[in-house]
Amino acid sequence: MRNSEIITAPYGNQSCLRVKHPTGLNIDIMEMPGYHSAYALFGTKYGSVNTRFKLKGEQDFAQVPEGIAHFLEHKLFENEDCDAFARYAETGAIANAYTSFDRTAYLFMCSENFKPSLEILLDFVQHPYFTEETVRKEQGIIAQEIRMNQDEPGWKLFFNSLRGMYFHHPVRIDIAGTEQSIAQINADLLYRCYRTFYNLHNMTLAVAGDVKAEEVLEICDKLLIPCEDQGLEEVFPEEPEQIRSAEMESIAPVGVPLFSLDFKLRPRKQGSELLRAELLVNLAMRTLFNSSSAFYQEMLEKNLINFEFNADSPFSGGGHFSVGLSGESRNPHEVRERIFEVLEHAKANGFDRQAFERLKKSSYGNMISSMNYVDSNASMLLDSYMTGVKPFESIATLADLTYEEAWDFLRKEVSTDNAVLSIVHA
Amino acid sequence: MKEITEQLCDGVQLTMITEPKFKTSHIMMIMSMPAQPENYAKWDLAHSILLNSCAKYPSIAKMSERMQELYGASFDSSVAVLGDVFQMHFTVDVIADAYALHQENLRKESAEMLLDCILHPLLNDAGNAFTEQAFQTERQELLDAIDSEINNKRAYASKKLKQTAFAGEVIAYPCCGTREDALALTPETVYQAYVEILAKSEIMIYYVGAEDAPELKDLFRNALAPRKIADLGYFAPSPLKSEVKTVRESMDVNQSQLLMAFKLNTEQKITPEQLRTTSLIFGGVPFSLLFSNIREKMSLCYYCSSKDIFLKSTMIVSSGVSSENLEKTQNAVLEQLDLLKNGDFEDDLLENTKRYILNALRLSGDTPASCMTQILEQRIREDHAGLEERIVLYEQVTREDVIRTANALQLDSVYILEQEDET
Numbered sequence: 087m088r089n090s091e092i093i094t095a096p097y098g099n100q101s102c103l104r105v106k107h108p109t110g111l112n113i114d115i116m117e118m119p120g121y122h123s124a125y126a127l128f129g130t131k132y133g134s135v136n137t138r139f140k141l142k143g144e145q146d147f148a149q150v151p152e153g154i155a156h157f158l159e160h161k162l163f164e165n166e167d168c169d170a171f172a173r174y175a176e177t178g179a180i181a182n183a184y185t186s187f188d189r190t191a192y193l194f195m196c197s198e199n200f201k202p203s204l205e206i207l208l209d210f211v212q213h214p215y216f217t218e219e220t221v222r223k224e225q226g227i228i229a230q231e232i233r234m235n236q237d238e239p240g241w242k243l244f245f246n247s248l249r250g251m252y253f254h255h256p257v258r259i260d261i262a263g264t265e266q267s268i269a270q271i272n273a274d275l276l277y278r279c280y281r282t283f284y285n286l287h288n289m290t291l292a293v294a295g296d297v298k299a300e301e302v303l304e305i306c307d308k309l310l311i312p313c314e315d316q317g318l319e320e321v322f323p324e325e326p327e328q329i330r331s332a333e334m335e336s337i338a339p340v341g342v343p344l345f346s347l348d349f350k351l352r353p354r355k356q357g358s359e360l361l362r363a364e365l366l367v368n369l370a371m372r373t374l375f376n377s378s379s380a381f382y383q384e385m386l387e388k389n390l391i392n393f394e395f396n397a398d399s400p401f402s403g404g405g406h407f408s409v410g411l412s413g414e415s416r417n418p419h420e421v422r423e424r425i426f427e428v429l430e431h432a433k434a435n436g437f438d439r440q441a442f443e444r445l446k447k448s449s450y451g452n453m454i455s456s457m458n459y460v461d462s463n464a465s466m467l468l469d470s471y472m473t474g475v476k477p478f479e480s481i482a483t484l485a486d487l488t489y490e491e492a493w494d495f496l497r498k499e500v501s502t503d504n505a506v507l508s509i510v511h512a
Numbered sequence: 513m514k515e516i517t518e519q520l521c522d523g524v525q526l527t528m529i530t531e532p533k534f535k536t537s538h539i540m541m542i543m544s545m546p547a548q549p550e551n552y553a554k555w556d557l558a559h560s561i562l563l564n565s566c567a568k569y570p571s572i573a574k575m576s577e578r579m580q581e582l583y584g585a586s587f588d589s590s591v592a593v594l595g596d597v598f599q600m601h602f603t604v605d606v607i608a609d610a611y612a613l614h615q616e617n618l619r620k621e622s623a624e625m626l627l628d629c630i631l632h633p634l635l636n637d638a639g640n641a642f643t644e645q646a647f648q649t650e651r652q653e654l655l656d657a658i659d660s661e662i663n664n665k666r667a668y669a670s671k672k673l674k675q676t677a678f679a680g681e682v683i684a685y686p687c688c689g690t691r692e693d694a695l696a697l698t699p700e701t702v703y704q705a706y707v708e709i710l711a712k713s714e715i716m717i718y719y720v721g722a723e724d725a726p727e728l729k730d731l732f733r734n735a736l737a738p739r740k741i742a743d744l745g746y747f748a749p750s751p752l753k754s755e756v757k758t759v760r761e762s763m764d765v766n767q768s769q770l771l772m773a774f775k776l777n778t779e780q781k782i783t784p785e786q787l788r789t790t791s792l793i794f795g796g797v798p799f800s801l802l803f804s805n806i807r808e809k810m811s812l813c814y815y816c817s818s819k820d821i822f823l824k825s826t827m828i829v830s831s832g833v834s835s836e837n838l839e840k841t842q843n844a845v846l847e848q849l850d851l852l853k854n855g856d857f858e859d860d861l862l863e864n865t866k867r868y869i870l871n872a873l874r875l876s877g878d879t880p881a882s883c884m885t886q887i888l889e890q891r892i893r894e895d896h897a898g899l900e901e902r903i904v905l906y907e908q909v910t911r912e913d914v915i916r917t918a919n920a921l922q923l924d925s926v927y928i929l930e931q932e933d934e935t
Contacts, residue, residue, distance in 0.1 A: 098535065098611065120533030123875045169808075171798040175864035178871035181798065197874035226811030233767040234814055234832050237665045295878075339764050341659030378576035386572065386649060392656045393564075414656060444580040447613075451583030454607045458535050460878055 088303070095478035096485065097450070098457045102467060102477050103299050109310040110287035114467035114477060115302050116294040118460060124200045124295035125464040128211050129191035131472060132158075132283035134261040135322070135403060136188075139282060142317025150279060151270040152256075153228070153263015156185040158276050160224050161216055162192070170210040179203040187257055188403040189472050195461065200297060201305060208291075208309040214280045216273040229265045239338045239510045243346050246334035247410070250506035251350040253330045254323035257406045287315040292467035295460035322405040327352065327504070334508040342392070343511035345418035347425055348401075348410030350504040356404065357474035362483055364400040367409045367500065369449065370492040372397045373442045374432055375411055381428050390421050409500070418509050426502045433497045442489045453481045513877060515887075518729065522738035523713075526729060529720045529883050535611060537619040537721035538880040539626060539728070540603045542888070543713035546742050547598040547682035553654070553689025553697060554705035556591050559600050560650045561642050561702070563589040566629040578625060583607050585622050587629075593687045594892060595746035595823035600709065602626055605880075608722045620727050627735050630710065633703075641699035654694050658686075662763075665929065669769035670830065673927035676759045677773035678750050683824065714741040718887065720880035746892045749825035750775055750924075758926040762933070767832045769929040770841055774849070776825040780920040784822040784893060785905045790917040791820040791827045793865045794852060800865075801848045801857065802829070812841050823892070827921055835931045842926070852918040855911070862911055869906050873899060 089108075094101040102116040132155050140147045163170045163183070174181040177199035183192045192211050196203050235241045245260060252258045262268070293302050329350050351367065354360040375381055375397045385391040395413030402408070415421050456462040470477045514530040569575045579585050585606035592599050606622040609615075636643050661668050671686070678684035717732055719725050752775045776782055795802030795818030806816040816831035833841045851857060876882040876899065890896050897905060 118533070120531075121878050123878045171803075175797070175799045175860075175868070178864075178867035180868070180872065195875065197871050199871075223808075223811050227807060227814055230767065230812075230832060230834070231814040233834075236766040239663050340663050341661065342656045344663075376576065378573045378580060380573070383571060383573045387645075389652060392653050394656075414660065441577075444577065448580040448584030450613075451585065451607045451611075454611045455536050455584070455605070458879070 093477050095457075096482045098454050098481065100457050100463075100478070104477065105303065107286070107306055107310060109312045110285070110315060111306070111310055112290040112471050113303070113306060114290065114292045114471065115297065115299045116463050116467060117297060117299060118295050118463065121296045121460055123195060123197045123460050124293065124297045125193065125195045125460045126204055126207055127191045127193045127292045127464050127468045128207050128289070129189050129292070129468050129472065130283050130289045131188065132190050132279070132288070133186050133188040134259060135256040136283065136320055137256050138322070139318060139320045141282060141319070147321060148278070150275060151263065152259045152267040153261070154271055154275060154279055155190055155283075156262045157224065157228060157268055157271050158279055159183050159185045159190045160228060161220065161276060162211060162214055164220055165210060165213055165215040170206060173206045173210070174203065177203045177206065185261055187261065191468060201301060204293075204302065204305050205309060208305065211284070212309070212311055214277065214284075216276045218273050221271060221273050221276065225268055225271075228262060228268050232260070232262050232265055235260065235262065239340045239344050242336050242338060243344050243412070243508050243510045246336050246510070247346050247348045247506050247508035250331040250334040250508060251329050251348060251408060252406065253326055255325045255406050256322070257403065282316070282318060285316055285318070286310060286313050288318060290468060290471040292464045292471070294464040294467065320404070325405060329504050329506050332506060334506060336510045337512065338510050340510055340512050342414040343416060343418060343509055344412070345415055345421065346398075346410050346412035346508045347422055348408050348506050348508070349500050350506070351407040351409060351499055353402070353405050353407045358479065358483070360402055360407070361473065361475050361479060362487075363407070363495065364402060365480065365484055365487060366492045366495040368400055369442060369445055369487065370437070370496045371409055371411070372445050373437055373492075374428055375425070376445065378441060378444070381424065385421060385424065390417055390424070391415050418507060422505070422507050426505075429496075429500065429502060433500075436493055439489050442492060446484065446487065449484055450481065453484065520729070520733040520736065523741040524715045524717070524732070524736045524738070526717045526719070526732055527887055528725060528728065529718070530722070530724050531720065531877075531883070532722050534720065534722045534880055535608050536605055536880060537608055537622065537725070538603065538605050538719070538884065539623055540601060540718045540884055541626065541630070542716045543600045543709055544716070544744055545598050545709055545713045546744065547593050547596050549682055549685035551705050552591075552598070552685060552687055553693035554702045555598065555600060555709060556688040557647070557650050557654055557694070557697060557702045558706035558709075559589045559591055559602070560653060561646050562602070562629045562633055562706075563587065564650070565634045565646050567632045567634050568628045570634050582618055582622055582625070583612065585618070587625070591687050593683050595748040596682055597744045597746050598687070600713070602630060610722065619721060619723070619725055620731070623728055623731055627731070631735060635703070636699065641703045644699055647699040647702065651694055651697065654688060655691060657688065658691050658694065665765060665769060666830065666832070669771050669927060669929045670828070672759065672761065672929070673771040673773055673828065673925060676757055676927055677775075677826065677925040678824065681748070681750060683748075711737070712739055712741065714744060716888070716891065718884045720883045746894070747823055749778055752777065752922055753924050756923050756926065758928070760928045760930060762930050764932050765929065766931070768835045768838055768931055770831045770833055770838055771927045772829045772842065772845060772923060773925040774827045774829070774921040775924040776917075777920040777922060778825070780916065782825070782917050782920055783905070785909055786913045786917045787820045787822055787825075787827065789862070789865060789869065789906065789909045790852070790914050790921075791818045792869065793857070793861055793914060794818045794827070794849065794918070795829060797865055797868050799861070801851065802845065805848055806831070806841065806844050810844060812837050812844065816841070816845070826924075838928060838930065846923070849918060849921065853915065855915045859911065862914060866906055866909065870903055873903055873906070
């Protein structure tokens with residue numbers, strides 16, 4: 087008898103199976119009849135922000151160099167005999183991995199040989215192999231990745247904004263670390279972080295597409311290595327409510343200056359409350375500033391923004407939460423003043439209720455559209471585990487949101503005192 | 513999956529793919545004309561104006577409202593030059609009618625909106641030009657986009673390499689035109705250029721959705737007039753230069769960009785499948801020669817990859833490296849190509865690459881966009897090979913084909929974007 091639950095979307099005619107495997111691993115499987123491809127993600131709640139931690143029974147918190155989660159992702163593809171890409175080459179699967187602020191995920195997509203590809207995934211992620219020599223070799227590759235990111239003005243804009251919002255939270259640190267911090271990484275540190283975070287109680291497997299749940303579970307039964315829950319504890323530094331700096335500026339070769347205006351919000355524990363807050367603030371901000379708004383039309387006519395302007399999706403994780411707007415402008419300060427005026431007016435007087443309902447309908451359509459895709463379904467499953475909500479909870483929560491709640495959120499939570507203007511110009 | 517192609521009238525063709533698993537309706541219209549660089553800027557500006565307004569929805573705000581009413585339908589347009597052909601694409605993507613909450617006919621309404629935009633644009637009072645306001649907004653947008661090309665260093669370097677490798681060919685000219693072109697435009701000239709492309713271009717319409725859409729046939733047939741279309745030359749091999757041309761540029765960057773264009777010796781008959789397979793073995797898969805050696809063994813870069821442009825008989829290698837390693841990387845790329853030319857590679861590399869390609873091809877029926885791409889590629893390659901036939905063509909690529917293709921590839925151009933010397 088498995089500890090499992092079938093979860094059905096309230097809209098979109100889709101469902102999935104969530105299983106708590108005896109090894110501690112969370113498994114989500116979405117069978118998609120008619121599809122020829124399958125997509126699998128094996129992920130851990132370990133990203134760039136997880137730099138201070140301890141296990142049950144340990145006295146002190148460990149502090150590790152910046153960029154180590156991302157470094158570990160690179161190195162895990164190698165084992166003693168050959169690398170994972172060489173093994174996938176024999177199944178034809180397209181494989182990759184990524185590290186973000188709060189997670190690392192290993193993935194593959196295939197149209198045949200799903201079972202052997204899944205076996206490779208579960209096997210190599212559970213069998214690390216690091217040596218000082220292979221670690222040194224990787225430092226050159228990652229140094230080039232860091233430099234590549236430094237040449238991305240959008241990346242610079244984003245991290246400058248985070249550094250303007252946060253005093254201490256590690257979200258302000260580049261995911262890949264710095265050339266100096268990755269030089270401190272060695273095989274022992276990688277093993278320590280691996281044993282801490284790559285524990286099945288801290289991980290999930292998300293599979294969608296042309297798969298049979300029973301086949302996935304059989305492979306899991308065969309290959310998952312049981313492990314003890316180690317009682318992982320993490321701490322984030324105490325973070326003041328206010329921002330560190332209202333303006334951040336950087337110089338880079340760009341055409342039109344890039345800007346973002348991000349509002350630091352009160353962080354919430356991950357789960358349903360945070361999901362609701364994200365959907366509310368997203369809808370409210372899009373109502374005020376999206377391309378159908380009076381603000382957008384006016385700014386465009388005055389040549390203060392161009393079509394790059396966007397109301398961005400909220401950005402959140404353990405101990406941080408923000409929402410923002412970004413685009414290109416030759417006068418970002420004037421755009422900021424106008425955004426503040428529109429925001430204050432909306433907080434005092436409310437905003438266009440019809441536009442709010444239209445955008446809610448539009449969000450519903452976008453969520454249904456994303457169900458078309460094997461990869462976006464698998465990613466949604468992974469994301470739901472990582473953020474502590476149930477699969478399909480977003481579309482159910484969306485249906486329940488009201489204009490009054492969104493206005494209330496805007497009034498109480500979004501403050502112009504906590505806004506950071508980040509600019510990158512030539 | 514059901515696929516029906518029908519000629520609606522001279523020069524206008526509709527392909528409808530019904531696939532019940534999809535939850536959306538995608539409609540794409542492609543207008544194709546022989547490429548004329550002198551008109552690129554006009555055509556680029558025209559498609560942007562059409563995307564953001566029309567007589568019925570006369571501002572971007574009204575257009576956006578309409579898209580939101582259609583459950584967040586997306587409406588997009590773009591331009592491209594393929595071989596010697598210029599294409600203007602319009603795409604609308606909406607959820608399938610079955611998921612509408614109030615029984616709206618979203619597919620039909622979206623198709624009507626697409627036609628409103630391309631057939632009934634917002635014009636001045638005389639009806640002979642786009643409105644001054646729409647023109648000014650979109651031209652500024654175009655100028656900003658041209659100025660901001662520098663923001664994405666990889667894309668910028670790729671464009672510069674193409675200008676070098678394909679100098680004098682229609683593909684070398686920026687498909688949105690230049691700053692000078694944009695500044696010389698008027699609402700009248702842009703509208704006239706659009707009227708011409710609308711009347712004379714070949715029009716291909718694609719629908720991919722969960723349900724049959726018989727209404728689309730009548731809708732498009734009644735809306736679009738027959739036309740006499742010019743011959744479209746998609747396959748336009750680029751001649752190999754007698755000497756390798758190297759262009760260097762410096763900028764305030766943290767990482768240098770190295771791009772190399774290799775062209776096929778035209779004496780050799782190389783098929784698209786042979787070139788694609790060779791390019792992937794060389795640097796297109798994570799177990800390729802470039803990835804395994806230049807990245808993994810030599811640790812010179814984060815990426816070093818190759819891709820082919822079959823219509824131009826060209827393979828492009830790109831990499832991001834430190835300035836001090838530019839020469840070493842360039843030499844290493846040439847050494848790896850020599851290995852391929854000499855047949856110094858494992859049989860497994862070919863077999864695994866073919867498996868990778870076949871896997872990717874079979875994935876293509878799982879998204880509406882890739883379903884359309886498959887059919888569009890048949891038109892462009894003019895071989896009318898369907899998916900299963902294409903798979904067979906890849907299965908037939910041999911080790912000898914790869915060696916022959918590698919030997920036919922010769923270095924034509926190099927573009928280097930390097931870090932500025934701080935002294």
